[in-house]
Amino acid sequence: MAEPLLEIEGVEVRRGMGTVLSDFTLALHPGEIIVLHGLNGSGKSTVIETAARLLPLERGHVNHHGSLTIHADGRRMNPPHPFGLTLQSNGMIGSETVEHHLTMVAQLSGANIDLNSLLESYGLQHRMSDRMCHLSGGQARKVAVLAGLIPAMVATTPVITLLDEPDSGLDETAIKALKGHIQSLAGFGHGFVIATHNSELMQVATHLHDLKQKNTQKNTPSTGWQPLGTKAEHSFTRTRAGHRYSRSTRSGFARNGLAALLVLGCVLALGDPLQLPKGLWLTGGILAPAFAAGLSGDPTTHLLRENRAYDWWRAQGQTTPSAIGLGALIGLVSTMVSCSIFIGTLDPVLLFIGSFIGESTMLGVRMLHTSTQRLARPQAVFIRLLMPVFILPWALIVSWASGL
Amino acid sequence: MAARSAEALLGFGFIGIMATLYLGFQWAPSVSIDAFESPAAQRIFYWHVPAAWAAFIAFGVLFLGSLMWFFKRSPLGWRLHVAGAEAGLACGLITVWSGCVWGAAEWGTPWDWTDVRLNTFGLLTLLALFLVLGRQSQPDGIETRDTFSTFGLYGFVLVPLTYIATRIWEIRHPGPVIGSGDGSGSLSGDMAMVLLLGAISFTVFISGHILMSMRITGLEQRLEQVQHHIDGGK
Numbered sequence: 001m002a003e004p005l006l007e008i009e010g011v012e013v014r015r016g017m018g019t020v021l022s023d024f025t026l027a028l029h030p031g032e033i034i035v036l037h038g039l040n041g042s043g044k045s046t047v048i049e050t051a052a053r054l055l056p057l058e059r060g061h062v063n064h065h066g067s068l069t070i071h072a073d074g075r076r077m078n079p080p081h082p083f084g085l086t087l088q089s090n091g092m093i094g095s096e097t098v099e100h101h102l103t104m105v106a107q108l109s110g111a112n113i114d115l116n117s118l119l120e121s122y123g124l125q126h127r128m129s130d131r132m133c134h135l136s137g138g139q140a141r142k143v144a145v146l147a148g149l150i151p152a153m154v155a156t157t158p159v160i161t162l163l164d165e166p167d168s169g170l171d172e173t174a175i176k177a178l179k180g181h182i183q184s185l186a187g188f189g190h191g192f193v194i195a196t197h198n199s200e201l202m203q204v205a206t207h208l209h210d211l212k213q214k215n216t217q218k219n220t221p222s223t224g225w226q227p228l229g230t231k232a233e234h235s236f237t238r239t240r241a242g243h244r245y246s247r248s249t250r251s252g253f254a255r256n257g258l259a260a261l262l263v264l265g266c267v268l269a270l271g272d273p274l275q276l277p278k279g280l281w282l283t284g285g286i287l288a289p290a291f292a293a294g295l296s297g298d299p300t301t302h303l304l305r306e307n308r309a310y311d312w313w314r315a316q317g318q319t320t321p322s323a324i325g326l327g328a329l330i331g332l333v334s335t336m337v338s339c340s341i342f343i344g345t346l347d348p349v350l351l352f353i354g355s356f357i358g359e360s361t362m363l364g365v366r367m368l369h370t371s372t373q374r375l376a377r378p379q380a381v382f383i384r385l386l387m388p389v390f391i392l393p394w395a396l397i398v399s400w401a402s403g404l
Numbered sequence: 405m406a407a408r409s410a411e412a413l414l415g416f417g418f419i420g421i422m423a424t425l426y427l428g429f430q431w432a433p434s435v436s437i438d439a440f441e442s443p444a445a446q447r448i449f450y451w452h453v454p455a456a457w458a459a460f461i462a463f464g465v466l467f468l469g470s471l472m473w474f475f476k477r478s479p480l481g482w483r484l485h486v487a488g489a490e491a492g493l494a495c496g497l498i499t500v501w502s503g504c505v506w507g508a509a510e511w512g513t514p515w516d517w518t519d520v521r522l523n524t525f526g527l528l529t530l531l532a533l534f535l536v537l538g539r540q541s542q543p544d545g546i547e548t549r550d551t552f553s554t555f556g557l558y559g560f561v562l563v564p565l566t567y568i569a570t571r572i573w574e575i576r577h578p579g580p581v582i583g584s585g586d587g588s589g590s591l592s593g594d595m596a597m598v599l600l601l602g603a604i605s606f607t608v609f610i611s612g613h614i615l616m617s618m619r620i621t622g623l624e625q626r627l628e629q630v631q632h633h634i635d636g637g638k
Contacts, residue, residue: 016545017628056546058477372538375551380541385534389527395517 002030003066005160005191006051011060011072013046020046023059026209030158030189033182034214035196035205043211044195045088048164051193052085052315064160078317082109084161086148088168090140091312093303094133095248098124098143101132105147106229107237108316111154113229118146118153121177131248138169145170149181154229158189167198179204187222238313242300242321251299252326256362259296260289260334264341273342283350283402286338290331290354291394294361295387298323301369310373322366331358353401361390410615417609424450424602432598445509452502454602456525458610459495462488463528463563465614466535470556473549479625482549485556487617489535491610496529521569524562531559544628 006028013021020043028034036044049055050070051062057072064079085091092101099115106113119125122142132140145166152161167175175198182192183204194201202208208215246252267273267285276282300323304310313320335354339346365387372381428450434443466488472481503522504514516522535552542548 014546016543056550058546371554372551374547376543376545376547377541382534382537382541385530385537386527388523388530391517392520392523399518 004029004063005065005158006193007063007066008047008051009060009063011050011062012058013043013050013055014058015046015055019058021050021211024050024211025060026051026193026214028160028191028193030191031186032206033186033192033194033204033219034207034209035194035202036209036211037195037197037202038210045164047211048162048193048195049087049311051160051162052083052087053079054311054315076318081155081157081159082151082316083159084148084151084163085312085315086144086163086166087308087312088164089308089311090132090144091307091309092132092140092144092147093245093306093309094131095245095303096132097129098132098135099128100244101143102146102150104237104241105150106154107232107234109151109154110231110233111229112232113150113154118150118228121181122146122174138171138174141166141169142174145174145178149178149185152185152188152190153181153225154227155190156227156231158191161185161190161192163192163194163196165196166194167196167201175200183222184225188225188227190225238317238319238321239324242298242323243326245303245321246299246323246326249299249303251303252323252330255299255302256293256296256326256330256358257334260293260330263292264289264334264338267338268341274344276342278402280399280402282342284398286335286342286350287354287357287394287398287401289334289338290358291361291390293330293334294327294358295365295390296362297365297369298362299326301366301373305373305379314373320370324363325359327359327362328355329358331355334358349404350401353397357394357397361394364390410612410619413608413612414616415612417605417607417612420601420605421451421609424454424598424605427598427601431594433592433594442509445506448502448506450598450602452499452506453599454606455495455498455502457603458606459492459499459525459528460563460567461607462492462495462610462614463532463560464488466492466532466556467560467563470553470560473553474557482553483618483621483625484614485535485549485553486539486621487614489532489539489556490617491613493529493532493536494613495606495610496525496532500526500529521566524566524569528559528562528566531555531562544624 004027006026008024008026011021011024012019013024024043024047026034026047036047038044046055050057053062053070053076056074057070059072061071062069064083065081067080068075068077069079070076098119102115102118103113115128116125119128122145124139124142124146127135127139132143135143145163148161148163148166152159166178170178179200182194182201186192186204186206194205196202204219205217206219208217267288273285276285300321301310304313304320310320332351332355335351335358336346338354339350368383368386369378372378372383375381428447432447432450465484469481469484469486469488472478473485474481503525507516507522508514515526535555538552539548
């Protein structure tokens with residue numbers, strides 16, 4: 001028998017303080033379609049998220065294509081091949097267009113793809129340029145399902161696809177198209193783990209698993225799949241995605257730019273800036289807006305909280321989209337504005353320091369935010385209490401710069 | 405028995421702290437007017453230093469608990485983590501508040517953002533506040549405990565940094581009065597006695613606080629287990 005695509009080996013997973021999976025083992029071989037079924041709360045989604053490396057393990061490990069991807073001892077490695085993932089939440093942000101999202105998913109799998117025929121089979125062709133937030137719940141779900149299937153559709157060797165309740169909100173035509181795609185892709189050798197209650201999807205299963213036992217069922221062999229798209233190397237996909245998220249929502253300006261402007265306004269409200277003597281207070285006033293921009297953090301981190309988009313990205317690799325360079329840009333622009341107001345000229349050293357402060361502070365704040373993303377309610381945690389950690393370095397830089 | 409010991413420690417500690425306050429303000433000798441800008445305010449020292457000492461003990465308990473939870477998944481470790489964070493917050497706030505009052509009188513400013521000792525200790529206190537408030541904002545679970553114990557482990561880096569800050573970068577905050585190594589800054593007998601009483605009292609008080617807090621967290625865990633059992637969980 002061929003080497004398994006996915007091995008979940010003796011895992012124990014807890015959610016909250018309860019143990020959901022205990023000594024659970026599952027192997028997915030090429031061409032298999034394993035359908036997980038069972039009562040609500042039995043652990044179907046937990047299996048999918050464990051396979052996608054999203055949950056910490058108490059015991060056991062998970063392998064993709066024979067390589068360790070997550071272990072109970074805390075090791076978490078990038079999967080050797082891209083895999084398809086559709087979570088129960090759609091994992092997409094509302095300001096993204098259908099075309100951008102699906103193109104980016106294909107790029108993560110190293111391919112360029114023509115979306116027209118694919119979208120047509122799900123009745124979405126006319127929605128290609130629409131933002132996700134303009135779609136109905138069912139339409140958005142179709143896009144999320146397609147995003148889960150694309151890595152298999154473009155791959156030339158068998159890959160894993162994990163689908164959690166893919167049928168939820170789909171109409172009959174879409175379920176029929178989904179069944180057809182799953183069978184064709186499995187015919188090519190791709191493996192599927194699907195959590196569902198849908199009896200139609202259960203019919204395509206090669207194995208039914210109730211989380212206690214895996215039962216084989218007879219299934220008509222399907223004709224194979226012809227891989228879509230053309231191979232293409234894409235670099236900085238995550239950074240480009242981060243900048244696109246930030247641009248499409250104007251959140252870089254709305255969060256960081258406005259914070260810089262507000263601080264500049266507050267400093268100006270205290271008196272005539274041209275009357276300030278050269279020294280600590282003048283330098284502090286010039287560099288304060290860049291610091292405030294950085295303290296607002298990476299706008300992408302906040303955007304990714306929508307629909308578990310952060311988890312979707314985290315499953316794909318160790319790094320998530322980020323707007324690297326945005327802090328430097330806003331720091332530079334805000335220091336240019338404050339320089340022209342406070343000293344009437346653009347001092348290149350201060351401009352450099354301003355952009356450095358903006359970028360480094362934004363990166364630090366991003367690290368703090370990222371460290372709490374695994375929590376059940378990351379937006380409710382008081383991470384901003386730790387922001388004063390950045391004040392000492394800023395004050396020391398200002399103190400040093402004022403002596404230049 | 406254990407319950408009584410926590411309450412007894414809290415009671416004895418509280419009496420000792422009040423006695424330190426009284427002796428510090430009324431009995432301890434005055435310092436030289438040449439050595440201090442505000443000699444009267446120096447008496448805050450008898451609260452400030454023991455509170456900082458107790459805070460360091462609490463942060464040590466927090467670190468130990470974080471370590472035990474993170475590497476051993478020990479429920480006792482999590483109880484120590486919670487208790488250490490709460491006691492660290494209480495003592496940290498007393499230290500920062502008394503330091504600000506003293507600093508305002510002595511230096512003319514309650515805080516200096518360029519002083520490493522003030523900043524690192526302030527951050528430790530904020531970390532404790534973050535852990536206490538953060539725990540209340542999240543459902544109890546593995547992810548919650550892992551995340552907060554990670555903060556507890558990393559945050560402990562600030563403890564040695566805070567300790568050595570005045571030796572390496574003395575800007576405003578003075579160096580150690582005990583254990584400076586070179587005999588400078590030694591205290592007179594009466595001053596040292598009041599300071600010692602304060603240190604013992606604060607230590608006894610936070611020991612009681614930690615025991616009490618661990619008992620409450622233990623009861624919360626038992627309640628959760630019972631609720632989970634009623635819900636039919638494994």
